[in-house]
Amino acid sequence: MTLRLDVLLAIIGMALATYLCRAGGYALFRALRPPRFVEVTLQHLPGPIFVAYVAPALAAQGAKGFAAAAVVVAAQAATRNLAAAIAAGVGAMWLLGLAA
């Protein structure tokens, strides 16, 4: 159970940088009333942010990744249950891995 000073300092640096990201975007937004375009852009952010996250991750898996993603989307649309959709995706990935 050691806690070394250099490790602690690195952790504190990471924690401060991360909190700056978490709170800074909001604080900046509140301080400088943003123009209308910026406000509407933020309303459109959720979809593109997660699309941009999954696209390279799926491409790295190849066709298998996109097939499993389609299973996840279909399961989520059919069941509206996140746990079921995630389980379906992992199951599909496992089956596709066996087939390959």
Add this chain to the structure above:
Amino acid sequence: MSGSTEPRVTFTRHGIWRGVRQAMPLVIGTFPFGLVVGILSDAKGLSLLETLVMSGLVFAGSSQLLALELWSDPAPILAATLAALVVNMRLAPMGAALAPWLDRLRGWRLWGTLATLVDHSYALSAADQRRGGRDAGFLLGVGLALWLFWMVAVAIGHVFGATVRLPPGHPLYFAAVATFCAILVPVWQGLRRDLLPWALAAAMALAAWRAGLGAPWPLLAGALSGAALGAWLELRRR
């Protein structure tokens, strides 16, 4: 909902608990990731205490993973701080996008809730907000539940470092990506609004990724270009 046209934003215990409950399925997606961070932390020579202090204070998996990849002895203070800054930059616009809730909070409720902000709590809250949700406690509830299970997963990963090692490419790792694919379903609001912005987001992210750019650039390029196109199309239609 007391008859006024614009129901007030609240922050209740009930909202926090609703967030905790709705976060449960997400734990499946984050748990393997936490195990990996714990295992890597053990491999890099961090003690269990150091690992838990990092996970508790930073609570952002991909930045912890990246920092641990470049860990050395003595600890790389500047490099780890910069890694956290660059990888977590994506969280800045999320806090801004949740302003309709956050603007009504003060003190620890505001700055404490922001400390728990992660991709998943943002996604669930944005969806809840769109469905008319007015209880900002929801955001904190999702964040707290994920934080608790994150600590448990990282601790288990560290303790069983050698024994629970999943081979790279194990299907369980797909749970993290699957979580975000599933989250996209309730976010979708129709072809006219979302098709072109989402397509541009995917294209820009893939182009940046193919060009060899590391995190967070593919994500930021895709997210910002897609959202800007969405806003431009919407404002032009009015």
